[in-house]
Amino acid sequence: MKSSLLLCALISTAVAQKKTFKLNVEGVGVPTKAKVFIRYMVDRNLVLDSMVFTENKFQYEGDILEPTHVSLFYSVEGTSFFNRKGTPLERLAFYIDPVNPETTVKFSNSFKQGTVKGSLLQDDFKKYSDYLASYDQKLETLASKRSNLYGASVKDDEAIKDVMQQMDEINDQKSSAKVDFIRENPSSYFSLLALNELAGYSIDVPKIEPLYLALSSSLRGLALGLELGKNIELTKKLSVGQLAPNFAQEDPDGQTIKLSDFRGQYVLLDFWASWCGPCRAENPNLVRAYEEFKDKNFEILGVSLDKEGKRDAWLKAVEKDGLTWPQVTDLKGWHNEASQLYGIKAIPQNYLIDPQGKIVGINLKGERLINKLKDLLN
Numbered sequence: 001m002k003s004s005l006l007l008c009a010l011i012s013t014a015v016a017q018k019k020t021f022k023l024n025v026e027g028v029g030v031p032t033k034a035k036v037f038i039r040y041m042v043d044r045n046l047v048l049d050s051m052v053f054t055e056n057k058f059q060y061e062g063d064i065l066e067p068t069h070v071s072l073f074y075s076v077e078g079t080s081f082f083n084r085k086g087t088p089l090e091r092l093a094f095y096i097d098p099v100n101p102e103t104t105v106k107f108s109n110s111f112k113q114g115t116v117k118g119s120l121l122q123d124d125f126k127k128y129s130d131y132l133a134s135y136d137q138k139l140e141t142l143a144s145k146r147s148n149l150y151g152a153s154v155k156d157d158e159a160i161k162d163v164m165q166q167m168d169e170i171n172d173q174k175s176s177a178k179v180d181f182i183r184e185n186p187s188s189y190f191s192l193l194a195l196n197e198l199a200g201y202s203i204d205v206p207k208i209e210p211l212y213l214a215l216s217s218s219l220r221g222l223a224l225g226l227e228l229g230k231n232i233e234l235t236k237k238l239s240v241g242q243l244a245p246n247f248a249q250e251d252p253d254g255q256t257i258k259l260s261d262f263r264g265q266y267v268l269l270d271f272w273a274s275w276c277g278p279c280r281a282e283n284p285n286l287v288r289a290y291e292e293f294k295d296k297n298f299e300i301l302g303v304s305l306d307k308e309g310k311r312d313a314w315l316k317a318v319e320k321d322g323l324t325w326p327q328v329t330d331l332k333g334w335h336n337e338a339s340q341l342y343g344i345k346a347i348p349q350n351y352l353i354d355p356q357g358k359i360v361g362i363n364l365k366g367e368r369l370i371n372k373l374k375d376l377l378n
Helices: 002-011 120-151 157-184 189-199 205-214 223-237 277-293 311-320 337-341 366-377
Strands: 019-026 035-042 045-052 057-064 068-075 090-096 102-106 115-117 248-250 256-258 266-272 298-304 349-353 359-362
Touching: 019 068, 035 057, 045 057, 090 102, 090 120, 115 120, 120 157, 120 189, 157 189, 157 205, 189 205, 189 223, 205 223, 266 277, 266 366, 277 298, 277 366, 349 366, 359 366
Parallel strands: 019 102, 266 298
Antiparallel strands: 019 057, 035 045, 035 068, 068 090, 102 115, 248 256, 266 349, 349 359
């Protein structure tokens, strides 16, 4: 009953309005220099603040729009958040929601083992955290080992490869555990969060949609639930075999180019930006593919997510990376109308489209793109 009441209250905040939360932190025998860093997100913007103690305690206030994950980092020596030398920072994480926005943290000997008292959502978060704790502990140990290997005077590539493989295996196990949690807790807010994480930027519809439909209607009615449902439907419309949505944007010369202009050819629709490191790293692979297949009924259409004021950076990147195929943008950044049409939330991302305008490949990178084009064009 309590969970149902909580969800109903959360639904009422689906139309996001700022709500002030209060965070009370109380310690025992806190050193004079000690400091706590507070990190959380508001509308996809990072908030990073710091607080010092007065008589072993402090109160912090901030604004949130929705249930929000908050991380506290305790520096016993008061060192900078970005200077990790000396005693490691202790981390304590919890959730704050707009329904019951006051939370109290108490600690004595160990900050990361402190108690958190707040809303019902916090109790739910502890249950979820405990469910995944064994995987997180293993990953933390391996991440530390990996860091030491990278920092060693003599780099051991085989040892690094082995650690990465172990991390991949544990992450797979953790993903399976999330699926089990979702099935066992269809009304938990953290089932929705876990499913959103599993869905990622490229949704596996046959896997994700049944889990989504098994969630309670209250969860699916939340802002995050509605967005995930929308993304599932969009992914179905943009799956292999579907017609690629048409759009029109201007090239560097101000000429309007439409996707439909390339009917009769295979075209790779490539979403990228000049500021995107992974995009720039992938561009040499696109250059290679273009040189090999441009005379075999193949074209590339680049869509830049650069924003207003960055036109010169876009054009310099095109020239520097040797991108000789058509390029368009509306200089609206993540609000680029073509990227909105295709539900782009991460770049680089691409769609391979056949001469009839149907999608035949998604997110083909490196050798996978080359091999796919060989199959289709040779």
